[in-house]
Amino acid sequence: MKKKEKFRSPIAEAMHETVRGMHRVGLVDKQTMREFDVRCLTSVEDLTAADIVAMREEAGVSQAVFARALNVTTDYVSKIERGAKRPSGSTLKLLSLMRRKGFEAIL
Amino acid sequence: MKKKEKFRSPIAEAMHETVRGMHRVGLVDKQTMREFDVRCLTSVEDLTAADIVAMREEAGVSQAVFARALNVTTDYVSKIERGAKRPSGSTLKLLSLMRRKGFEAIL
DNA sequence: AGAACTATAGGACATAGACCCATAAATATC
């Protein structure tokens, strides 16, 4: 079994363990714990056009491949990288996910 | 002087070499080989409203938590589940990702 | 009974994101 890194910071992990401990002694139910995790881990960072270019270039793929991975069109990626359009909602989430976990994590 | 790279990443190189080998043996044609790098990334399943409800219920979360994980609004999730709206693009990708890898994979 | 959370359902509306075309640079193939 492989070690899976669920949290980025030790602080976040410590918080998770704290609440998990509360769950063990019955202070919080499973639903609350899951919601806690979601609230903690779903923060999406604002990404600039330059950030996205950097992410794509680090992945070493073309705009076409990058677009396919996001399930958007190629020229939309182009517009995003030029700052002509701003990604939002689920697109931003997907990009944020990719930044944290790597390009392969969203394939 | 920078070493001239034929491919942008080890991953891309590995993928390309694999398909190129298939081309040599005649398993794929030239056209397919040319666009393999892009085509191999396009696997987004169509999800019905019922599928999405089932996914959320299996994850055991409310529409609010589900929406937050996708970085969309709560009543958009409600509309999707009722079939009033259809997810597309990156939203569909994110849902597809979640279906294949589990709810925790997109946190 | 009163909060608080849950989900449905309506309408109004802005813009994300698709689709269209042309241009031009690198790179691949002959």
Place this chain on the structure above:
DNA sequence: GATATTTATGGGTCTATGTCCTATAGTTCT
């Protein structure tokens, strides 16, 4: 060297995604 092909930019138009708003109603708490 000539010719395709890939790559990316940049213009425009336009649909419907997705947000925001309000109201209604069923649960599950205290």
